[in-house]
Amino acid sequence: MTSVPGAQRRTSDPKGFPVSTSTLTSRDAAGKSGDRVFSGAALGAGILILVVLFGVAVFLIIQALPVLGADPADITGGDGFGAYIFPIVVGTVIAAAIALLLATPLGIGVALFISHYAPRRLAMTFGYLVDLLAAIPSVVYGAWGYAVLAPQLAVAYGWLAENLGWIPIFAGPASQTGKTILTAGIVLAVMVLPIITSLSREIFLQTPTLHEEAALAMGATRLEMIWMAVLPFARTGIVSAAMLGLGRALGETMAVALVLSGGALTASLIQSGNQTIAAEIALNFPEAYGLRLSELIAAGLVLFVITLVVNIIARWIVSRHRDFSGAN
Amino acid sequence: MSSALLKTRRSQLTKGRLPGYAIWVVLGAAVVLAAAVSALIGFDVVVWALIAAVFFVVGATLVTAAAEGSRKAADSLMTYLVYGSFVIALLPLLSVIWTVLERGLPGLSYDFFFTSMNGVTGATDNASAENGTPVLGGAYHAIVGTLQITLWASLVSVPIGLLAAVYLVEYGRGGALDRAITFFVDVMTGIPSIVAGLFAAALFALLFGPGTRTGFVASVALSVLMIPVVVRSTEEMLKIVPNELREASYALGVRKWRTIVKVVVPTAISGIASGVTLAIARVVGETAPILVTAGFASSINLNVFGGWMSTLPTFIYYQILTPTSPTNIDASTQRAWAAALILIIMVMLLNVVARLVAKIFAPRTSR
Structure with a gap:
């Protein structure tokens, strides 16, 4: 249809120059439709991304709806969806919190090492080594935590229960296999570490050199220079790196599914027990059907919302930081 | 006269500073003391190293504090902590790679690559454990599944990702739609992988009835994870193409x-x-x-649009969590680690290829 008006215009061109004009316009028409198709496709792809994300929410909601109308006694646990989801949300938060508490200081340390402490020539290589941590698939981390880390930590847990058992989080009896939420948190920390490291490293490297040199010229030691020049500059960046790490830790499945022998919510970190949303889904989905399926999808929806909020906050901090460093 | 002056000056400059060997003395003392303490509570190399590290950091800081003052002490403490954190970060990496190599290499054989788990049951594993014969069964089906599902995921997500990035960089004018796309691509990078899987499962359950599990459903799930990464990296790359090139092309009348x-x-x-x-x-x-999304298969399935499929990661997962023979789990463990080794090699190869591609085909710009 679109070629018809072009063809008409070509034949009824009032200005003359039949040969050259017609070739020009005919090329033009072909090029124009090419342009239109291409920009349309590009726009379509962009919109499709929005549709997909919207679809994620919509389809999860549709599949999760039966849970709302269901009899509370039919839900796993027998006390309704709230009672079912609450312990695993808490478990998810505990595991992610452990991961973040361990990985944030360590990640900042590693990032500082690469950006300010390591010999310049080796810094790139060290950075690449830490990035390799991110390249290892999560299921391999899970297998490693299951087969190597957990048995090692079981010994330490026994000691903790014996000597620090009066603290609720180290209450005994310790798990003999070491498959506890603390182990899961440690594995998650290893997985989150490269994210926090690479993001903070980028920001440490952006610190204005003049600030650093000014601090050093005033006689500051390296620690004081980092304290006065680097960390204030990088504060928002570190917070957003930690938030992105948190998002990853909340949603990580395999490490927890393999490492943790889950169960009811317990305060002790060194007993088996607790469960995370992602692991709960992975462990039960393959055999689930009917209402159980809706339950798990609803749990996934809760996880989606939690990570969405965390990520949006992180991005918001990053965008504020971008304005700030741009003005600098 | 002048040489004496120089001498005093040098000592003036280095006055109040620890000599270079002091740190090694502290290190030696820490190692010896730690050996003694760890021998008291039961000798163990890990415990020894830990106690030695703590002794060294505390000792060196105290010695520096006594000789050079608290500011220098805090500085050196920070230095030890930063170096220490890097060493701690490398430990899991080395441990993972060592474990996978040590436990995966024995399982790698021709048969492992080119047979599936079809017909391999607990009895087979028990027999091979009793008779000492090689472990039967392999990951061929999982390797094929991994390649196929990843291929389809790439076929879906690469065009979409590329076009979306082109739209954002070349056509977008910073309007509400562009900002929305940029924002949600960022948000999509943070979607938990299991939620992406649930999305694909829910989508296909609505379209083709509940319980639809094929390789292609998995590909769709992976595309959800892949698209934002493709968009992000492509966008960055398109942005650094110099505008002069575009303008030169437009000046020649090119569409x-x-x-x-x-x-x-x-x-x-x-x-x-x-x-x-x-x-x-x-x-x-x-x-x-x-x-x-894809269920789990133990036999070869070449059709991504029908039937359950297996991939290397799910193969590893099920071999560890539900060993083929509950009484002789060694066979399953060996298969799992061999598969993990193949998987890691695949991922590392892809990473190396990415770096090589970036280096070899890098554009020659005048800048």
Whole structure:
């Protein structure tokens, strides 16, 4: 249809120059439709991304709806969806919190090492080594935590229960296999570490050199220079790196599914027990059907919302930081 | 006279500073003391190293504090902590790689690559454990499944990702839609992989009835994870294409879409290709979305549109969690680690390829 008006215009061109004009316009028409198709496709792809994300929410909601109308006694646990989801949300938060508490200081340390402490020539290589941590698939981390880390930590847990058992989080009896939420948190920390490291490293490297040199010229030691020049500059960046790490830790499945022998919510970190949303889904989905399926999808929806909020906050901090460093 | 002056000056400059060997003395003392303490509570190399590290950090800080003052002491304490954190960060990496190599290498054989788990039961594993014969069964079906599912995921997500990035960089004018796309691409990078899997499962359950699990459903799930990575990296690459190239092309009367296809994209192709490769490397190792979308197969299935499929990550997962023979789990463990080794090699290769592509095909700009 679109070629018809072009063809008409070509034949009824009032200005003359039949040969050259017609070739020009005919090329033009072909090029124009090419342009239109291409920009349309590009726009379509962009919109499709929005549709997909919207679809994620919509389809999860549709599949999760039966849970709302269901009899509370039919839900796993027998006390309704709230009672079912609450312990695993808490478990998810505990595991992610452990991961973040361990990985944030360590990640900042590693990032500082690469950006300010390591010999310049080796810094790139060290950075690449830490990035390799991110390249290892999560299921391999899970297998490693299951087969190597957990048995090692079981010994330490026994000691903790014996000597620090009066603290609720180290209450005994310790798990003999070491498959506890603390182990899961440690594995998650290893997985989150490269994210926090690479993001903070980028920001440490952006610190204005003049600030650093000014601090050093005033006689500051390296620690004081980092304290006065680097960390204030990088504060928002570190917070957003930690938030992105948190998002990853909340949603990580395999490490927890393999490492943790889950169960009811317990305060002790060194007993088996607790469960995370992602692991709960992975462990039960393959055999689930009917209402159980809706339950798990609803749990996934809760996880989606939690990570969405965390990520949006992180991005918001990053965008504020971008304005700030741009003005600098 | 002058030489004496120089001497005093040098000592003036270094006055109040520890001599260079002091740190080694502290280290030696820490190691010896730690050996003594760890011998008291039961000798163990790990405990020894830990106690030695703590002794060294505390001792060196105290010695520095006594000789050079508290500011210097805090500085050196920070230095030890920063170096220490790097060493701690490397430990899991080394441990993982060592474990996978040590436990995976014995399981690698021709048969492992080219047989599936079809017909391999607990009885087979028990027999091979009793008779000492090689472990039967392999990961051929999982390797094929991984390649196929990843291929389809790439076929879906690379065009969409590329076009969306082209739209954002070349056509977008910073309007509400562009900002929304940029924002939600960022948000999509943070979607938990299992939620992506649930999305694909829910979508296909609505379209084709509940319980639809095929390789293609898994591909869709992986695309959700892959698209944002592709968009992000492509966008970055397109942004650094110099505007002069575009303007030169327009000045010759070339259409915008021809300019993009013939000038902009070829200039950035090395970065785009390496970004796509990294995106593939990211999804190859995904387990959770496959678990909920492709089911689990023990035999070879070449059809992504029908029947359950297995991939290397799910193969590892099930071999560890539900060993084929509950009484002789060694056979399953060996298969799992061998598969883990193959998977890691695949991911590392993709990473290396991405770096090589970026280096070899890098555009020669005058800048």
